[in-house]
Amino acid sequence: MNFLVFLGGVLSGILGVFPFVHTNAILQIASSYGITAVEFAVALSFSHAIFEILPSVFFGIPSAAHSVSVLPAHSLAMEGKGMSAVKIMLYSFMISIVFSVFLLPPLFFSIPIWYSFLKPFLLPIFVTLIFLFFISDLPRNAALGLLIFLVSGLLGVLTLLLPITKNPLFPLLTGLFGLPSLLLSIKGGAIPSLSHETPVKIDLKFVAAGSVVGALSGFMPALSPAFLSSIAFLFFESTPLSFIMLSSAIVASKMFYDFVFAVTIHKARSAAATFLLSSSPNILIIAVIALFSSLFAFWAVYLFKEKIAKIFRKNFILFNVLLYSLVILAIFVICGLPALLVLACATAIGLLPPLFKVRRAYCLGSLIMPSLLHSLFLTSLFLSLF
């Protein structure tokens, strides 16, 4: 293992405290400088996922990883319990990594067997999961949810499958999940002081369930932690705290098993996992890197969380306005002018769930619909309509 490359990955993960500095962007920049080592990709992924907990909680900015735990976590922050939310996310993430490593010996050897057995059934399972996703919101808001799912799905198909912009995911995800939260958080005012903290108690049942769900998610593409959390809560009693625990555990376990699936069945479920396709890394080394990079990031965030939170809290509005401007500029520079049109459209759609008071996870139609069309071999037919 190249220790310096590992360290570089862990330290690059610190960029996670700056919202919108996505792992994929860092990996792209690293690749352009010839850094394609597995150690870097794995260490960066885990470290970044932990550091980005802070802006997720205090700004309510959903990163790709923590897109669903953000809403209840940010609500806690707005009640002055931001530190409790950070601690719950940190503990759940770390415990889930440990669980995931323990699950590795039985799963590592059985994944290829299970995959070849399940392969003919993956499409019906995928469709059933989407059905369950809607069922989980019945009868409350399923109709409005379906509308948002379809509109965001159409946007996803247009953006991801037609040659509109070079980096379609950046404006798409920023618009759907990032900017609406920023706009609404500016409207909501500053974060209150961190004086209402309560003792944190982790319910291992949710963390263990999250670890198992995340571990199994690699059998299919486009299963995000948000989607999985929504379905998992069909079987659990959902409270804001249990939701944060379960979804943080899913994030950690899914991240780890994305790498395991890349090694075992050569299917990359994340951009970082593609780094493992061209080499044949030892899975034990991946596990050690995952554990140590998470531990380092956990320790750093735990140590400095109050200081960083104070900085965020004092300059909340200023930070929000700066971030907003920076994001638009970054999208224009990296992706070009048409990406701003994608951003505007995605932001309008991303504003719909909070305004209609439905789950933000419906916006995942943007990722699920292209996968579904692809699985049903309908992409070409659908695109010929435009």
Add this chain to the structure above:
Amino acid sequence: MKKAWIIFFLSLILLSVLILYARSVAPTPKNIAELSASDIGDFVRVSGRISRVSQKENLLFMSICKLKCINIVLFSDFPKLRKGQIVSASGVVQQYSGKLEIVVSKETDIEVYSK
């Protein structure tokens, strides 16, 4: 709720503009030999002679050559193609297992010039 519906209709208008824009995007003509990693993500049109073609489970996979060869992938049926035909394909340049390939999104983006 009224505000939500206004934003919903605004998003539909923006989607329509996006569709109109997508229809107007034309591929950049490129020689296969010119393609490099810097073209990844670009919408290009290449032409050449089919050196290999296979169709499996709604996946069309072919290799076309003109000085150099490149793989073309289309996730759909395209029964007319045969080895030796001259074709042009428009699609997005992507990298798969370290090799460049062009992913064509719809059948109409493949044109056959010779039988």
